[in-house]
Amino acid sequence: MSPQTANTYAHPEGDLTPEVNYINATKGIKSWLLTLDHKRIGIMYLGTILSFFLVGGLIAMGIRAELFTPEGDLFTAATYNKMFTLHGAIMVFLVLVPAIPASIGNFILPLMLGQKDVAFPKLNLASFWIYIFGAGFLVFTLINGGVDTGWTFYTPYSSDHASGSVVLTLTGAFILGFSSILTGLNFIVTIHKMRAPGQTWRKLPLMLWALYATSVIQVLATPVIAITLFLLIFERILQIGIFDPSMGGDPVLFQHFFWFYSHPVVYVMVLPAFGVISETISVHSRKHIFGYMAIAGSSVTIAAVGFLIWGHHMFLSGQSELQGAIFSFLTFGVAVPTAIKNFSWIATLWKGSIRWNTVMFYTLGFIWIFLIGGLTGLFLATMATDVHLHDTYFVVAHFHYVMMGGTLFALITAIHHWWPKMTGKMFNETIGKITFWLAFIGYNLTFFPQFVAGTQGMPRRYHQYVPEFEVWMQASTIGSFIFGLSLFIMLGYLIHSLFKGVKAPHNPWGAVSLEWETATPPIEHNFHGLPVCTKGPYDFDEIEEVA
Amino acid sequence: MNANEGGAAANADRNPYLAHHFMDKFQQDDAVKMGMWLFLVQELLFFGGLFMAYISMRFYYPETFLQEAMAHLDWRLGAINTIALLTSSLTMALAVRAAQQGKQKQLVPLLAVTAVLAVVFMGIKYFEYSHKIHDGLMPGIFYAGESLSAVEAVNHAPQIFFSVYFMMTGVHGLHVLIGIGLIGYLMWRATKGELNEDNYSFVDNVGLYWHLVDLIWIFLFPLLYLVK
Numbered sequence: 001m002s003p004q005t006a007n008t009y010a011h012p013e014g015d016l017t018p019e020v021n022y023i024n025a026t027k028g029i030k031s032w033l034l035t036l037d038h039k040r041i042g043i044m045y046l047g048t049i050l051s052f053f054l055v056g057g058l059i060a061m062g063i064r065a066e067l068f069t070p071e072g073d074l075f076t077a078a079t080y081n082k083m084f085t086l087h088g089a090i091m092v093f094l095v096l097v098p099a100i101p102a103s104i105g106n107f108i109l110p111l112m113l114g115q116k117d118v119a120f121p122k123l124n125l126a127s128f129w130i131y132i133f134g135a136g137f138l139v140f141t142l143i144n145g146g147v148d149t150g151w152t153f154y155t156p157y158s159s160d161h162a163s164g165s166v167v168l169t170l171t172g173a174f175i176l177g178f179s180s181i182l183t184g185l186n187f188i189v190t191i192h193k194m195r196a197p198g199q200t201w202r203k204l205p206l207m208l209w210a211l212y213a214t215s216v217i218q219v220l221a222t223p224v225i226a227i228t229l230f231l232l233i234f235e236r237i238l239q240i241g242i243f244d245p246s247m248g249g250d251p252v253l254f255q256h257f258f259w260f261y262s263h264p265v266v267y268v269m270v271l272p273a274f275g276v277i278s279e280t281i282s283v284h285s286r287k288h289i290f291g292y293m294a295i296a297g298s299s300v301t302i303a304a305v306g307f308l309i310w311g312h313h314m315f316l317s318g319q320s321e322l323q324g325a326i327f328s329f330l331t332f333g334v335a336v337p338t339a340i341k342n343f344s345w346i347a348t349l350w351k352g353s354i355r356w357n358t359v360m361f362y363t364l365g366f367i368w369i370f371l372i373g374g375l376t377g378l379f380l381a382t383m384a385t386d387v388h389l390h391d392t393y394f395v396v397a398h399f400h401y402v403m404m405g406g407t408l409f410a411l412i413t414a415i416h417h418w419w420p421k422m423t424g425k426m427f428n429e430t431i432g433k434i435t436f437w438l439a440f441i442g443y444n445l446t447f448f449p450q451f452v453a454g455t456q457g458m459p460r461r462y463h464q465y466v467p468e469f470e471v472w473m474q475a476s477t478i479g480s481f482i483f484g485l486s487l488f489i490m491l492g493y494l495i496h497s498l499f500k501g502v503k504a505p506h507n508p509w510g511a512v513s514l515e516w517e518t519a520t521p522p523i524e525h526n527f528h529g530l531p532v533c534t535k536g537p538y539d540f541d542e543i544e545e546v547a
Numbered sequence: 548m549n550a551n552e553g554g555a556a557a558n559a560d561r562n563p564y565l566a567h568h569f570m571d572k573f574q575q576d577d578a579v580k581m582g583m584w585l586f587l588v589q590e591l592l593f594f595g596g597l598f599m600a601y602i603s604m605r606f607y608y609p610e611t612f613l614q615e616a617m618a619h620l621d622w623r624l625g626a627i628n629t630i631a632l633l634t635s636s637l638t639m640a641l642a643v644r645a646a647q648q649g650k651q652k653q654l655v656p657l658l659a660v661t662a663v664l665a666v667v668f669m670g671i672k673y674f675e676y677s678h679k680i681h682d683g684l685m686p687g688i689f690y691a692g693e694s695l696s697a698v699e700a701v702n703h704a705p706q707i708f709f710s711v712y713f714m715m716t717g718v719h720g721l722h723v724l725i726g727i728g729l730i731g732y733l734m735w736r737a738t739k740g741e742l743n744e745d746n747y748s749f750v751d752n753v754g755l756y757w758h759l760v761d762l763i764w765i766f767l768f769p770l771l772y773l774v775k
């Protein structure tokens with residue numbers, strides 16, 4: 001493998017796979033828990049996020065098991081309500097929002113910029129611990145009566161009627177918001193003020209453009225949910241009445257507040273995923289990304305327009321028809337930059353030298369799944385069809401396609417792509433590829449039938465249903481168990497590679513962005529001296545030879 | 548180019564206030580300043596939610612807001628508080644200048660005046676709050692101001708005005724308290740001589756925070772006290 005030393009970064013020791021690296025430079029549990037090293041913080045985030053994914057996932061298995069039969073036989077209705085609420089809250093607030101930025105993003109952002117750390121390392125550690133603290137609240141609700149409001153906490157149910165530890169859950173989500181804001185703030189400043197010499201905005205890897213756009217949303221949208229949850233906590237404790245109709249307040253106002261954050265936040269989940277895919281598709285097809293500026297610009301456009309379309313969640317809330325029409329129109333608008341990305345990725349593959357490895361499999365899997373998720377969003381954005389589809393399994397299928405299929409598949413892609421960099425080990429490609437097929441088939445079997453059930457009228461959030469839907473629900477349950485199995489296999493081979501895996505070469509994929517210039521795994525301070533960026537992140541050697 | 552080349556030995560003459568991952572002090576100060584501005588943006592949006600709640604509720608109950616504000620909020624107290632906060636913003640700005648110019652002797656007194664004015668603000672707020680609580684002018688179900696029937700209460704909704712009032716001034720007051728804490732911390736650092744022309748970002752940032760707290764009050768005062 002030819003070393004990619006085109007960016008002028010000299011390795012003083014010439015040692016690209018050093019014995020002393022960030023993993024073993026210092027020892028002991030405290031050297032991890034109190035570390036200021038963005039790489040260790042990223043790894044801790046990854047571990048924690050995956051643990052919560054396991055908790056949320058096990059609850060989901062319970063939900064799917066209940067839905068295997070039309071009768072409500074496994075759990076009572078009340079228990080079922082608590083299960084889907086906690087499943088949703090854990091998956092959204094603890095898993096999907098921080099999934100890519102806080103874990104993978106933390107790890108690679110300073111490396112991609114040729115820097116020693118993020119701008120505010122202490123703040124970075126603080127946001128990790130704030131995350132853990134907030135998560136503690138959510139976990140505590142699990143053993144303290146649970147909540148059954150749904151992750152959307154609609155008033156007046158959440159303020160007046162719901163039993164259980166609503167306040168605890170709200171407090172947890174409130175605290176988690178600050179972790180998200182601080183990460184976003186840190187990333188924005190780092191990208192603005194700390195780039196390698198020569199690294200202009202047009203030489204930024206698209207992952208960083210995506211993280212940048214994400215961070216902007218985190219800083220601008222999260223405070224709004226914070227104040228919303230804050231008011232709701234007081235609504236619940238003191239009945240202040242702002243959202244409570246029996247006190248003269250307005251429950252629809254709550255929905256506006258809630259979706260003003262919660263729509264943009266879907267882009268917090270999915271923009272980093274776009275970033276990952278832009279990297280992997282280019283690196284693994286050995287071709288310069290198609291439409292660099294278009295992809296970068298569409299990330300920013302999505303972030304901006306994403307703030308104007310929250311009302312598409314409220315077509316049936318009693319907002320005026322004109323308002324609905326405007327929101328509908330703008331929602332269609334956001335599909336345009338999304339489509340630009342999709343077309344650019346496909347065009348990147350054209351005449352590329354595609355590597356059929358695990359990372360590429362997941363990349364293509366992502367594109368397929370996200371395409372379905374995005375297109376079904378348009379059905380929901382059309383007011384006339386949404387009247388039928390709102391609150392059915394169609395919506396459930398839609399957002400699982402974009403969130404789980406989008407964000408989660410991209411997270412898996414990212415973990416595989418940067419695994420050698422993070423751990424210094426290679427995983428087994430053959431098992432990786434087989435597992436992909438299991439995951440892909442299991443995934444689609446889980447969620448595609450839900451579209452059908454939804455169009456036929458199956459409502460969401462019910463623990464019983466009429467027998468007509470049984471076949472779709474059974475397919476879905478079977479699919480979900482296959483999918484779950486594939487994730488356990490993945491966990492298995494990844495852990496196996498840590499101990500038995502082949503030592504990774506310094507740049508196994510032959511990528512040219514700066515994170516591959518440094519040692520694998522990186523040394524504690526990332527680089528000896530400052531690297532200088534002379535090449536774009538997608539200027540592969542082969543291309544120049546041809547040209 | 549390799550500004551940080553050579554590890555600790557070559558860095559012996561580095562500015563002691565310069566963190567290891569920055570190239571130079573300029574870059575560090577720049578980053579810190581930008582971080583603070585982003586934090587302020589975040590604060591603005593946080594308060595934005597409260598202002599939005601105010602706008603909606605005032606839109607639903609215009610007469611209530613008019614009557615309750617006229618009858619129960621004393622604009623003179625609000626005005627004194629406005630003057631107190633505006634003056635404290637001035638002394639804070641002077642404190643920042645003193646720090647930048649390394650004028651240690653001025654720094655601590657200026658910070659002290661700022662803190663005292665903030666305490667005055669909170670004192671008056673305390674007075675106002677206890678007065679309202681005494682009169683039963685409380686948010687939501689705790690409202691016991693006038694003997695309204697339940698139906699009248701919903702239609703007229705004086706309790707909502709006080710919900711909005713207490714939430715807005717409460718969250719703002721919390722920020723003032725945090726500000727007092729930060730200024731106290733600055734004074735402590737300043738007496739140790741740690742805030743000087745080489746290291747004033749922190750004073751600068753607390754200053755920015757303080758101006759924001761002031762600015763928000765400038766909006767709260769007319770919206771709550773001067774409703775006409």
Ligand code: HEM
Nearest residue numbers: 266269270312313335374377378380381390391399402403
């Ligand atoms: C082309 C892009 C998209 C369009 C046009 C779109 C449109 C919509 C619409 C109209 C709804 C409301 C359906 C209803 O409640 O009746 C909806 C729900 C939802 N969408 Fe999307 N969407 C898009 C992409 C995404 C992405 C990328 C994500 C997340 C990563 C996402 C996550 C969600 C979630 C979580 C819900 C349901 C929330 C709930 O009610 O619990 N969507 N989408």
Ligand SMILES: [Cu+2]
Nearest residue numbers: 263310312313
């Ligand atoms: Cu949405």
